[in-house]
Amino acid sequence: MRMQASRASKVWALGFSSLLMASSASAVTAPSEADSSLSGIAASKIGIRTLRTEERESLTESLNSLAAGGQAAVKLDGRSGAPRLISGAPLMFTSSLTDATEDDYIRVARRYVEEHASELGFSPSDMKLNANATLLANDVQFVSFKILRNGIEIQDANVDFRFKNGALVQVANKSYSEAKVAAGADDHLDLQGVVEKALTPKSVAMTRELYRVVPEGRGYKLVRVAEFNTLTQNNKLYVVEVDAATGEMFEVRPTEFNFDGVAKGEVYERTYYKQKAVTLPYRDLYISFDGGGISTDGDGKFTGLPNKAEPAVKGFQGKLVNVEPSSGELVNVDGDKAGNSWTLEFKRSSNEDTSADKAMAQSMTFYHLNKEIQHAKRWINAKWLNKQLTANVNIEESCNAYWDGSTVNLFSAGNGCANTALIADVFYHEWGHGLHANTSGIDDRAYSEGFSDACALLLTRNNLVGPGFRLSNGAPVRDLKTMKVYPKDSNTEVHQEGLIIAGAYWDLFVELKAQHGEDKAVEVLSNFVLKSIFTTHSYTDVYDALLTIDSKSGKSNDKSENFCSINKSFSRHGLAKLDKTCDAT
Numbered sequence: 093m094r095m096q097a098s099r100a101s102k103v104w105a106l107g108f109s110s111l112l113m114a115s116s117a118s119a120v121t122a123p124s125e126a127d128s129s130l131s132g133i134a135a136s137k138i139g140i141r142t143l144r145t146e147e148r149e150s151l152t153e154s155l156n157s158l159a160a161g162g163q164a165a166v167k168l169d170g171r172s173g174a175p176r177l178i179s180g181a182p183l184m185f186t187s188s189l190t191d192a193t194e195d196d197y198i199r200v201a202r203r204y205v206e207e208h209a210s211e212l213g214f215s216p217s218d219m220k221l222n223a224n225a226t227l228l229a230n231d232v233q234f235v236s237f238k239i240l241r242n243g244i245e246i247q248d249a250n251v252d253f254r255f256k257n258g259a260l261v262q263v264a265n266k267s268y269s270e271a272k273v274a275a276g277a278d279d280h281l282d283l284q285g286v287v288e289k290a291l292t293p294k295s296v297a298m299t300r301e302l303y304r305v306v307p308e309g310r311g312y313k314l315v316r317v318a319e320f321n322t323l324t325q326n327n328k329l330y331v332v333e334v335d336a337a338t339g340e341m342f343e344v345r346p347t348e349f350n351f352d353g354v355a356k357g358e359v360y361e362r363t364y365y366k367q368k369a370v371t372l373p374y375r376d377l378y379i380s381f382d383g384g385g386i387s388t389d390g391d392g393k394f395t396g397l398p399n400k401a402e403p404a405v406k407g408f409q410g411k412l413v414n415v416e417p418s419s420g421e422l423v424n425v426d427g428d429k430a431g432n433s434w435t436l437e438f439k440r441s442s443n444e445d446t447s448a449d450k451a452m453a454q455s456m457t458f459y460h461l462n463k464e465i466q467h468a469k470r471w472i473n474a475k476w477l478n479k480q481l482t483a484n485v486n487i488e489e490s491c492n493a494y495w496d497g498s499t500v501n502l503f504s505a506g507n508g509c510a511n512t513a514l515i516a517d518v519f520y521h522e523w524g525h526g527l528h529a530n531t532s533g534i535d536d537r538a539y540s541e542g543f544s545d546a547c548a549l550l551l552t553r554n555n556l557v558g559p560g561f562r563l564s565n566g567a568p569v570r571d572l573k574t575m576k577v578y579p580k581d582s583n584t585e586v587h588q589e590g591l592i593i594a595g596a597y598w599d600l601f602v603e604l605k606a607q608h609g610e611d612k613a614v615e616v617l618s619n620f621v622l623k624s625i626f627t628t629h630s631y632t633d634v635y636d637a638l639l640t641i642d643s644k645s646g647k648s649n650d651k652s653e654n655f656c657s658i659n660k661s662f663s664r665h666g667l668a669k670l671d672k673t674c675d676a677t
């Protein structure tokens with residue numbers, strides 16, 4: 093027996109609807125990532141509408157009829173006044189079940205509805221079992237039904253029957269049987285055409301029709317919608333619902349849930365030589381997946397990965413650094429998933445010779461160039477620091493590295509030398525040439541060598557440049573303690589001449605460290621080295637520039653904060669006149 097006629101008049105026309113508060117019953121969750129295919133659709137239509145009702149206790153005993161012969165505690169919908177939660181102990185005296193099957197509980201549930209169809213506003217024929225929601229435990233037993241109207245399912249409409257020790261004690265009635273179907277579903281509308289016009293998708297297929305419950309006035313209405321699986325030009329799948337009465341877009345719902353992850357891997361903190369590999373996160377690294385890509389943040393983390401995507405690192409490419417191996421295999425890392433989170437972890441092969449490892453060379457270069465860029469960004473904002481820098485690694489030559497005017501180039505192991513990408517000092521230095529070329533410009537080659545050694549010093553905090561470069565004894569490329577003085581040692585080989593300024597910076601670092609401690613010394617020296625490269629064209633210009641950078645007052649006669657540290661260090665290398673107020677030790 094259908095109870096359509098009684099809907100809207102029988103139960104909720106009980107005279108207290110005027111006491112009811114309107115409640116907000118709909119929330120839209122927007123997708124985390126914008127899809128340009130949706131640009132023509134109102135933002136309010138994109139996302140997932142969630143229907144939540146607010147309920148209030150009944151003020152009347154007139155609903156006791158919902159408990160057969162007993163008292164029912166009833167909560168009413170705060171908007172429509174329909175009975176939402178009916179509790180009683182029990183609701184049906186005749187229905188205490190023992191050793192019952194699922195069918196027995198279903199039968200009781202249907203009978204309850206049949207006996208109270210006029211109050212509930214629907215009948216057993218409107219119920220469709222949701223078998224997945226059945227729980228038959230020792231203490232409680234639950235059965236649940238989806239609710240149909242005119243044979244079509246209503247989204248969000250469920251009725252749940254809760255039994256305690258076999259007795260029906262609670263009915264949660266979200267049937268929305270009080271809602272009327274919005275007028276005028278028009279079968280002549282071309283609903284698929286609406287989707288095609290709005291999204292210009294790659295493919296679209298209608299899956300079903302259903303009703304959506306929409307809050308309206310003091311109640312709800314049912315909107316009949318047609319649902320389409322829609323694949324956009326960006327390869328994203330949406331469920332698109334179109335109002336069958338008006339042909340308007342009802343909801344564009346992403347099918348993808350987003351996953352998080354982290355990318356990390358083994359690197360040496362400085363060099364393969366006498367150091368153990370450690371695992372550290374890769375910042376600003378591209379993670380690729382079928383049909384898309386995503387980047388890690390400053391902590392190596394990423395969010396917003398589509399649910400079916402299988403992320404992978406296909407070579408070390410990122411926003412700021414692109415590592416191109418000339419030989420050896422491009423590093424590929426597949427993800428491991430645990431829960432909602434992916435981990436992409438590069439691990440060094442234990443079979444590789446540590447001084448020649450071509451995979452580790454890629455990891456090292458990517459990690460440390462990013463580290464150097466971030467370090468520099470703390471003091472300077474050169475445009476070059478925001479451009480992607482290419483580093484060619486595993487070049488099939490040996491015992492060198494170079495800056496070619498636009499890229500960093502690092503050689504493979506051989507002829508008694510390690511792979512130069514396994515020693516961060518080496519490409520810290522080559523990067524320094526890149527910064528020099530992209531700030532004041534490299535007019536003075538010896539200055540560029542000395543400046544680049546100083547760039548390595550800022551990160552290594554060490555006088556040696558490139559420990560482990562020579563395989564036989566681990567000898568570095570240079571030692572900043574090598575005493576070189578201007579003008580005596582000028583006009584020699586450029587790297588040797590560069591030690592005049594690099595040595596002055598090293599001495600300054602030692603002075604600052606004694607004064608401020610190592611961390612502060614690195615801060616002060618970074619400020620000097622990185623800022624002065626914008627405004628100096630020869631290493632003999634640096635001293636005066638540093639006094640300006642170090643000055644608090646800006647008055648050139650005032651001694652700057654670190655005046656004596658700078659003066660002593662630079663005078664030792666012939667780059668300044670020793671000031672008599674500074675101790676010359």
Ligand SMILES: [Zn+2]
Nearest residue numbers: 521525541544
């Ligand atoms: Zn160089």
